[in-house]
Amino acid sequence: MTFTPHTDSEVEEMLKAIDVKRIEDLFQEIPESFRFPDLAIPSKLTEIEILSELQEIASANATTGDMPCFLGAGAYDHYIPAVVDMLLRRSEFYTAYTPYQPEISQGTLQAVFEYQSLICSLTGMDVSNASHYDGATAAAEAVILAYHFFRGKRKKVLLSRAVNPQYRQVIRTYMHGYEDLQITGDNQATSLESDLETIKRQIDPDTALVLLQYPDFFGRIYDYASLIDAAHKVGALVAVAINPTALGMLTPPGEFGADIVVGEGQPLGLPLSYGGPYLGLFATKSRLVRKIAGRLVGKTRDIDEQPAYVLTLTAREQHIRRDKSTSNICTNQGLMALASTIYMSLLGKQGFKHLANLCYQKAHYAAQQIDKLDGFEVVYKNTPFFHEFLVRCPKPVSMINLALQDYMILGGFDVFEDYPELENHMLIAVTEKITKNEIDAFCETLEKVTHD
């Protein structure tokens, strides 16, 4: 099935119209020895056949639809209301292109404008762009922004070790071409009990950006005010990576001095989908608006004086500035931003606050119960946390997780590979989807699989 409508007689008619004898003649410019290779790709399938094959492939996976998920570490299993997917399936939204012709793209443009507004409300910032690919690349774009803000004169970027390891890896990949830049602050010797003090000590007038996470990778909540103050005293910028669900409850970074907020928007109505497509949140204070990479939707009027939305400040972007643009980004995560806009609008003020509280309460109950288990200890139990917490286990995490699979439970994240001093430590997340019974069963099973 190729989805092409041409009948044989239509093809003949068209060839005649363009004065070409055979279709092959259209490809004469291709060097002959390379023309028309045989592709070792299986033969075509009908819709019925492919669906059957896909169902077989999909059934080889265990899913969070089959079992409670205590796994977080950057992607979270939240409930997605039926409304979200129903609206997303409207093909005027998903088969549309980037809204370069505003007259026939007001749906996309207004939805993005509303997205920008909601993200500003959520984060306490002044301006949001139309999104980046994911939280990690949004963090990288924050580093790039800081670099260009100081015109390359400040050469140091400080990353907290409690920032998601994947974010820090992506930042280093992105900044590979900026050879004079020093990315530091998160080396392995830095203890996780005092990484913030370590960062503070390293702030100096050569610092372009400090990147923190809130709640941090281990779920901990800290007061960053004095650290941000120290950074601002030397004129450095501060970026805070957030979890959007947590901001339903916690003071947003815009209210405690952040210059840039980045984050992973997947929890806002996007399925886990094995890691993507996700949603990179990016918002700043107003003084940085002209330095923001990515698309921006602005409000204006048309020639009939009607309100209208358009892509604006496009002179920053790659298609105009070309090699002088600060970023090469072309796409935003259009459909994912739309999904999150629908989700945030549907939940609204009360729903979003209640959701945050549900996650908070269930996670704290789980932490208390797990801490009581023989051989288990919640590591940072005296530090406030949101919906994720670190647990020291009596056995290797990989072993425990494999055993949990037999009981249809998805265990937490093994932090050992990213934090070598944390062997046998599991990062556990709890969302509103988990019931009290499931938490109790999880505790019983943890006990069982570690004491046989």
Place this chain on the structure above:
Amino acid sequence: MRFPKELKFEKSDEWVKLDGELATLGISDFAQNQLSDVVYMEITAESGDTVSKGDTLGTVESVKSAAEVVFPLSGEVVEVNEALADQPEILNSDPYGEGWMIKIKPSDPSELEALMDSNAYEKYCQER
């Protein structure tokens, strides 16, 4: 299109007006016409900066394009036109008057000699 006689011009469309020890700089009528409606002017140089000929003075943005403005002379920056940040459209309406960008104290008189006079610049623009 205006090419005031008392001004000197650079190939990259900046103009210079010498007034005793100070030189005032901006972009020409030809340049603002090419850009069309200016939406933003960012002057990156600051008062007190020592600059060389060719250094970046700032960026002018219109809806469809962005252009770099460079220093046609070396010297010390004395004053920056703050009004342009809030009212960039002055560059379109009055590029030689209210649309001035920077005042500097030139450090090398020979650079002034190297610039084009009004007639030469007008001719140069006609050929483009």
Place this chain on the structure above:
Amino acid sequence: MTEPTVYELSSSGRKGFQFPEIDVPLSPLPDKFIRKDLLFPELSEQDVVRHFTHLSQMNYGIDTGLYPLGSCTMKYNPKINEKAVRLQGFALTHPLQPLISTQGNLYLMYTLQEWLKEIGGFAAVTLQPAAGAQGELVGGLIIHKYHKYRRDFKRTKILIPDSAHGTNPATSSMSGFDVISLPSDERGNVDLNSLKVFCNDELAGLMLTNPNTLGLFDENVLQVIQMVHKAGGLVYGDGANLNALLGIMRPGELGFDIMHFNLHKTFATPHGGGGPGSGPVGVCDKLIDFLPDPLITIVEESDDENPPLFGFYHPKKSIGRIKSFYGHFGVLVRAFTYISMLGAEGLHHVAEMAVLNANYLLTKLKNTYTLPYDRKCMHEFVLEGIWKDVPDVHALDIAKRLMDYGFHPPTNYFPLIVHEALKIEPTETESIQTLDAFAAALIKIAEEARKDPQILHTAPHHTPVRRCDEIKAARDLVLRCQVHNEKIPGSQR
């Protein structure tokens, strides 16, 4: 046609979604961290549904009509792909689950890697890049690291044809290179004499789109690649125009060292109003170990009783991770489904019909519009949207008037080397009837340009909004809704 914003529709106290009550004993909240207020709107479920339904009705998509955007390949998005991606087994898998529990996903990604290798003629493929531009960045970083690894530090220049997409030079700058623009000759090919000048020991590589953004296949492509290789540089292929080459030619075989694919173009995954895309990258043998980390591989071969076991391979000189997790899995599922349905013969047929459609349309229009390069095109072509006898009518006016005829305009003002460019790519999923109607509309507009140019200058007339004041949008920045009559920071007035 004005639709209020979600904030304007808000009514205090309204609820749109109900969660269950808290079923665990309560823990106290940390007072000092609790936010004072959350300024989100309050809407009912019906409010939300009506609002976004109204918004969708103001949008034009491929499902509405022809979308002839050059180099975007706006082909029909098969609906079975939407069903595929929503299968619970795909949608509800967490990327950090134990590998033994996601063998289905790993099989799908591995197979897609293999198919893209085969289609492009490459030795290995990464599925991690989130979009074409990110794929380009991977390419730029690989070129950078490749030369650095050989301790060849003189190679600082990347050559890019003047017809290239803006992401090419932007990416090269981001990768740490200086960009040199190469002119095109009068047939639209890369100018060989200009290329020769830069084929020296400072050459890191060449970024080439082929067919190029004029829709033309470079007649000297083998020579171009040879010249760059001889000088010690690498050749990067921008695969945006791959739709013309499926089953027709394999860029890797021609000598391209690296190439990115655009799944949201060539492989029919939806554009989503601006994303998500997916930009897998294929490389030749000597560059495999520079690819982003991780790649999907077979860690244990199959035997009589068991299927192969899939896992990750960590390339030894990897440029590192380019985004979180493994790539846009949801988009990969759609591409996998599409390629499965097409099969080898279908891929070939797609390219044939894409090139046939473009040439058919070109033939119908070339007597009414100026064709700057008189050659057979591939899957797209560029016309000039201006006439000597009515110089006040521009490509912009033609584009805006097309909307009144029910069509999305083609790309305008790109590539930069054609004056008042109109770049047209019909794709293979359009019928001869649609092509005829589109050509008829463009010919009618050419007549209107002479008889009634005002109607073009003030077009469109029949769309949800009319021509927008983009200058005002950039000068009086309003980038979010006003909430509670606050002054919007960032606006200049």
